[in-house]
Amino acid sequence: MYFDGASHKEGAGAGVVFVTSKGEVLPYSFTLTQNYSNNLAEYQALIFGLEMAVDTKQQHLKVYGDSQLVINQLLGLYEVKNPELLPYHNYAKRMMGWLGDVELKYLLRGDNKQVDALAKLVSILSTTDKETRILICKSWIIPPIFSDDEDDTFQEEENHVMEVFEIEEED
Numbered sequence: 001m002y003f004d005g006a007s008h009k010e011g012a013g014a015g016v017v018f019v020t021s022k023g024e025v026l027p028y029s030f031t032l033t034q035n036y037s038n039n040l041a042e043y044q045a046l047i048f049g050l051e052m053a054v055d056t057k058q059q060h061l062k063v064y065g066d067s068q069l070v071i072n073q074l075l076g077l078y079e080v081k082n083p084e085l086l087p088y089h090n091y092a093k094r095m096m097g098w099l100g101d102v103e104l105k106y107l108l109r110g111d112n113k114q115v116d117a118l119a120k121l122v123s124i125l126s127t128t129d130k131e132t133r134i135l136i137c138k139s140w141i142i143p144p145i146f147s148d149d150e151d152d153t154f155q156e157e158e159n160h161v162m163e164v165f166e167i168e169e170e171d
Helices: 038-055 068-075 086-099 109-125
Strands: 002-008 011-019 025-032 060-065 101-106 145-148 154-158
Touching: 002 038, 011 038, 025 038, 038 060, 038 068, 038 086, 068 086, 068 101, 086 101
Parallel strands: 002 060, 060 101
Antiparallel strands: 002 011, 011 025, 145 154
């Protein structure tokens, strides 16, 4: 599980990406309803992911985040000095205990790009009062190969076809 939180003066968001043992990537994003500090947004993102892992009864979970503060506080390497973070820290620790085998690892921001992008995107979209829905399609254009003939008309030699399927899932 990868997590990231983003906060700025207009809004805050959280992103969580699960990678299954089969390599499936499951991205989730959350608009945070209050403006938080960035560290609090990071804890929010982590807690969203841990809650989903608890709900699905995961027994082993590797957690990756680019917040050195949050990761090191949970590992016991840093003390939680900010009283605002303490309830979130305690709740995250409790959920990690429910999960059993949880491994925490700090990542550089560049190694956490996908979930970082989710958190930033949803924090920007949170500035609107209306519900926002984004459809993301994966596609790549492969143009057919044409050959020139002498009278400036093109003949299609080979047609390349790519299909994209979208699976709609409701929460």
